[in-house]
Amino acid sequence: MSIDRSSPVPLYHQLSEQLCAAISDGRLQPGDPFENEVALAGRLSLSRPTVRRAIQEMVDKGLLVRRRGLGTTVANRKVHRRVALSSLYDDLAREGRAPRTVLLEHEIVTDDAAAAALDLDPQTPLLAIVRLRLAGDAPLAVMRNWLPPAYGDITREELESTGLYAALRTRGVHAVVAHQSISARMPTPAERKHLRIRGTQPVLAMTRMAFDGAGTAVEYGDHSYRAEDYTIDLMVDER
């Protein structure tokens, strides 16, 4: 455990990162007691508030459990991991499933519902795109998105070669908050065709409004997923 005071990375974050690593390495096991705050601070020559903040960061992630009078312990493994604000493309790429995108539509439109969701004037011109997402040759999802005019320069090529969120990232945009609404319904005829749905199989539908750190709208999406191949996993917490 080493703290670099000349680094621009805050001390509490350095500490928290190293402790996180120790947990994911298995050097610290669930249930293991933790050195107490004061001792840890003394050993590393840090102040107690700094150590506390590092520990708090980990409690917020669900990695540690603190109990007054007892001490701090590593949390049950089941509680780890947090749902991230990622996209389907990222999810598939991480699993090595070779995501592929076919752009079905790409145009500038006005749309009352989408503009309202993005908190913009109904007359605002939006970039509307519809994409078919495949894993290998298997269709997975039909994704319809609306973007504010600031991102009207996103090209067809960009969307087909990477994902929407990657395109936004290269523009320095980073969604940090999203409202999602998830439902189940039967596919439309167009969806049946694109997703190659046979027989009576539903789709998992999701609408999403995403915002950046300042609360500015980034994206509004209306996606439908083949129910057979897709579930949404999430972690909810009340801390």
Next chain:
Amino acid sequence: MSIDRSSPVPLYHQLSEQLCAAISDGRLQPGDPFENEVALAGRLSLSRPTVRRAIQEMVDKGLLVRRRGLGTTVANRKVHRRVALSSLYDDLAREGRAPRTVLLEHEIVTDDAAAAALDLDPQTPLLAIVRLRLAGDAPLAVMRNWLPPAYGDITREELESTGLYAALRTRGVHAVVAHQSISARMPTPAERKHLRIRGTQPVLAMTRMAFDGAGTAVEYGDHSYRAEDYTIDLMVDER
């Protein structure tokens, strides 16, 4: 704005609650600049760390946006509200829709999958319950749950008159973390009957593993909702 120093409620929380109220009242509008930390601390005779912590609590909730060098402002309204770890019963009660529960099953069983989800030994006896949830006369969901032996004393009456989470609360248990997995599928014949599903309509299915603050399993559930009447709303954030 008044701070009660004799109250057992921490000062930072008192402040944060009053500021939250001011925002939901509309006294503070989205985009409104916020009094700076130092001035606020001086005016209320609090220390800066205390004020900072109150503000941080609100930033974590998505109510405020802080920008170094600029100041703190009230966040875009769309970004407010966080998905809570609540139950369907609570949701319906809050909307005044008179939730009603019919207990279909209530017995002690062993179940490998449920025990594994709860991180318990496969042989552990679990309380298995199946409930039909209605809003007025309209069926909404079939809910199957498994509970660790510690809650084996939950009675039929308790489950029919209140909700599962209320029953757990009276036992001093409070779920703070849950993993949920959401999917769409066609209903089983039993579900079609109970939920009075006609024609080809899917159900929204959700499994949930809930844990308390110490990481101990509280509940494992497998629920199916009438897709026509139910959507799951959630807020994801990356802070």
Next chain:
DNA sequence: AATGGCCAAATGTCCTAACAAAGGTTGACA
């Protein structure tokens, strides 16, 4: 009129210090 540098304002980081509250342990007393 444009541009560069400087300054003020605000949040971010870090420290020391003290007391409060909660849970477990131990020892004295009945």
Next chain:
DNA sequence: TGTCAACCTTTGTTAGGACATTTGGCCATT
């Protein structure tokens, strides 16, 4: 031997101060 109070350990809350970093605007110079 059993019970309860006192004590110890640990986290929780609050204070006050110092310096760093970022941002935006102002002012002087070109």
